[in-house]
Amino acid sequence: MARIDLDLAHSYVPHPRTDDDYALLPLRFTFEDGGAYALLGPSGCGKTTLLNCISGLLRPSHGTIAFDGRDVTGATPQARNIAQVFQFPVIYDTMTVGENLAFPLRNRGVPEAQVRERVGRVAEMLDLSSTLGRRASGLAADAKQKISLGRGLVRQDVSAILFDEPLTVIDPQLKWQLRRKLKEIHHEFRLTLIYVTHDQTEALTFADQVVVMSRGKAVQVGPADALFERPAHTFVGHFIGSPGMNFLSGQWRDGAIDVAGRRYMPPLSPSVEAALRAAGSFRIGVRPEYLQLAPERDTQAVPVQVQRAQDIGTYWLLTGTVQEAGAQAGTLRARLGAEAAGLRAGDTAWLSVFNRHTCYYVNEELVP
Numbered sequence: 497m498a499r500i501d502l503d504l505a506h507s508y509v510p511h512p513r514t515d516d517d518y519a520l521l522p523l524r525f526t527f528e529d530g531g532a533y534a535l536l537g538p539s540g541c542g543k544t545t546l547l548n549c550i551s552g553l554l555r556p557s558h559g560t561i562a563f564d565g566r567d568v569t570g571a572t573p574q575a576r577n578i579a580q581v582f583q584f585p586v587i588y589d590t591m592t593v594g595e596n597l598a599f600p601l602r603n604r605g606v607p608e609a610q611v612r613e614r615v616g617r618v619a620e621m622l623d624l625s626s627t628l629g630r631r632a633s634g635l636a637a638d639a640k641q642k643i644s645l646g647r648g649l650v651r652q653d654v655s656a657i658l659f660d661e662p663l664t665v666i667d668p669q670l671k672w673q674l675r676r677k678l679k680e681i682h683h684e685f686r687l688t689l690i691y692v693t694h695d696q697t698e699a700l701t702f703a704d705q706v707v708v709m710s711r712g713k714a715v716q717v718g719p720a721d722a723l724f725e726r727p728a729h730t731f732v733g734h735f736i737g738s739p740g741m742n743f744l745s746g747q748w749r750d751g752a753i754d755v756a757g758r759r760y761m762p763p764l765s766p767s768v769e770a771a772l773r774a775a776g777s778f779r780i781g782v783r784p785e786y787l788q789l790a791p792e793r794d795t796q797a798v799p800v801q802v803q804r805a806q807d808i809g810t811y812w813l814l815t816g817t818v819q820e821a822g823a824q825a826g827t828l829r830a831r832l833g834a835e836a837a838g839l840r841a842g843d844t845a846w847l848s849v850f851n852r853h854t855c856y857y858v859n860e861e862l863v864p
């Protein structure tokens with residue numbers, strides 16, 4: 497396994513001029529040896545481009561990549577000693593399941609006793625033991641994809657294993673099991689794993705560190721709780737969570753925060769207060785989980801006009817609009833308990849927007 501240092505940018509066009517010409521904007525990042533990482537972001541944000549730069553399928557147009565301090569920028573995937581699992585199964589149909597799993601090992605001249613031992617282990621982990629003798633061609637798509645995963649996991653000597661949306665063809669129930677399996681395998685083998693997905697649940701359950709990407713940029717790297725509690729960028733607040741973080745416009749006016757024509761004086765640290773005062777206008781971020789119904793005219797609460805209160809089973813989802821001078825100035829969504837059951841469209845509800853979880857954003861960046 498290896499520590500992977502990136503200091504690169506990539507453009508698919510020969511003479512990039514603007515940021516839009518880059519699939520990956522300049523990025524400096526280290527994947528620590530033995531870490532489990534996810535690259536998470538919407539379609540087209542550059543996840544596959546980054547993964548292919550790491551594996552060596554793509555040479556970055558700018559910068560360098562080093563494995564354990566050794567420059568590998570021009571090296572092939574073979575020379576980098578990388579295993580990669582793709583979205584769709586890559587296996588040999590004419591071989592048996594066992595032969596497919598053994599292939600990466602036999603190909604490198606690993607002694608047969610060791611091959612058998614290792615194939616047995618991996619097959620057991622992926623519930624493939626009973627199919628080892630069967631021809632791969634007759635198997636269903638998800639069984640084939642399990643073989644692809646197994647072929648990625650079977651070698652012990654790789655620098656890293658890269659997964660590009662490997663569970664796309666797997667049905668939801670099995671998906672959940674395999675995600676858990678990959679996590680167990682990571683704990684047992686301590687491999688450096690990098691896992692690409694656009695599914696936040698997949699990323700947050702699999703990885704210790706999630707790299708959230710937006711338009712060619714890594715906007716935040718952190719564990720699941722940091723992405724949830726302190727999104728570094730409004731994009732992360734929005735993208736992580738279901739529904740995502742709420743944002744309201746705020747202004748600093750006469751020593752207080754103005755939201756939709758009301759004054760608020762929440763307790764702020766001196767540095768946050770100074771930043772908000774200097775910025776003048778900013779955004780206030782609060783997650784639906786951290787909004788509660790407050791008494792009418794509560795000094796930390798914002799009144800909303802209820803649009804609807806939906807029973808989601810384990811909670812109620814309240815959607816309300818913030819009004820200013822008869823016009824809509826924002827929307828808030830709150831995850832509430834049974835107390836929301838009595839709310840009807842058109843009612844006024846007061847939501848505790850200012851609390852210890854509230855985040856402030858200037859130019860879309862979190863005020864630390």
Ligand SMILES: Nc1ncnc2c1ncn2[C@@H]1O[C@H](COP(=O)(O)OP(=O)(O)OP(=O)(O)O)[C@@H](O)[C@H]1O
Nearest residue numbers: 508518519537538539540541542543544545546694
């Ligand atoms: N071979 C290529 N030639 C030119 N442009 C490309 C090429 N591959 C990707 N791009 C562009 O680079 C950007 C990043 O693409 P990339 O495939 O890395 O995104 P992604 O995050 O993996 O998306 P998805 O979730 O859809 O797989 C996109 O704008 C895409 O159109």
Ligand SMILES: [Mg+2]
Nearest residue numbers: 543544545660
């Ligand atoms: Mg992709």
